[in-house]
Amino acid sequence: MSRRFIVGGNWKMNGDKDKITEIVSNLMRGPLDPNAEVVIGVPSIYLAYVKSIMPDNISVAAQNCWKVPNGAFTGEVSPAMILDVGGEWVILGHSERRTIFNEKDDLIAEKVAHALDTGLNVIACIGESLEERESGKTEEVVFRQIKALLPAIADNWENVVLAYEPVWAIGTGKTATPQQAQDVHASLRHWLALNVSPDVAQNVRIQYGGSVTAANAKELAACSDIDGFLVGGASLKPEFIDIVNASQ
Numbered sequence: 001m002s003r004r005f006i007v008g009g010n011w012k013m014n015g016d017k018d019k020i021t022e023i024v025s026n027l028m029r030g031p032l033d034p035n036a037e038v039v040i041g042v043p044s045i046y047l048a049y050v051k052s053i054m055p056d057n058i059s060v061a062a063q064n065c066w067k068v069p070n071g072a073f074t075g076e077v078s079p080a081m082i083l084d085v086g087g088e089w090v091i092l093g094h095s096e097r098r099t100i101f102n103e104k105d106d107l108i109a110e111k112v113a114h115a116l117d118t119g120l121n122v123i124a125c126i127g128e129s130l131e132e133r134e135s136g137k138t139e140e141v142v143f144r145q146i147k148a149l150l151p152a153i154a155d156n157w158e159n160v161v162l163a164y165e166p167v168w169a170i171g172t173g174k175t176a177t178p179q180q181a182q183d184v185h186a187s188l189r190h191w192l193a194l195n196v197s198p199d200v201a202q203n204v205r206i207q208y209g210g211s212v213t214a215a216n217a218k219e220l221a222a223c224s225d226i227d228g229f230l231v232g233g234a235s236l237k238p239e240f241i242d243i244v245n246a247s248q
């Protein structure tokens with residue numbers, strides 16, 4: 001059973017209309033591996049604009065959403081709104097949401113459940129901090145984070161991609177070695193086989209994220225349990241094309 005390679009760009013809170021137009025033109029020039037799925041996570045305020053200029057072979061994601069369709073939640077955006085302007089995905093549980101905005105596993109689970117119920121696809125992020133890795137707690141942490149999402153995902157695994165992003169590798173220039181990443185991906189799959197089903201373990205796509213660049217993408221992409229990337233900094237640069245094409 002082959003899992004389609006999927007590369008997500010996560011622009012975070014970067015870009016303006018000029019920069020976005022430049023990035024999209026670059027994506028259109030490609031050439032992009034037609035076997036790779038591409039999803040670009042953009043600031044919510046630019047979702048409709050990005051969607052209006054993005055070619056159809058590239059999906060657009062929000063980087064966060066709230067857990068109900070509408071109401072008195074000043075400043076928030078709902079999955080229904082994301083869908084309404086053409087977004088197909090949402091990134092949830094990113095470590096910046098967890099640390100800077102203090103989002104806990106249970107809130108992330110509520111958001112995941114509502115996003116899936118509304119019809120969005122979800123990139124669900126998990127990953128350990130440096131301190132947790134150094135104290136040998138990597139598996140404990142990622143298993144806890146994924147376990148918290150199980151009731152939210154229920155039987156919607158087809159609409160979920162997991163992103164393993166060790167926090168110490170995000171935006172630091174310190175990439176996990178292919179072996180370190182592969183080991184965690186394989187453990188996650190093993191855990192899913194035991195706690196969800198062998199079928200889900202076999203079919204769910206697990207992206208690696210954390211300082212992925214054109215220089216390290218090919219070696220990471222060659223690992224058997226790495227099914228793509230979630231790319232921050234490099235998704236704003238022309239080298240993103242090479243990252244999308246890394247599994248060719």
Ligand code: PGA
Nearest residue numbers: 170171210211231232233
């Ligand atoms: P980075 O970010 O590629 O800049 O390390 C990855 C992410 O936060 O998704």
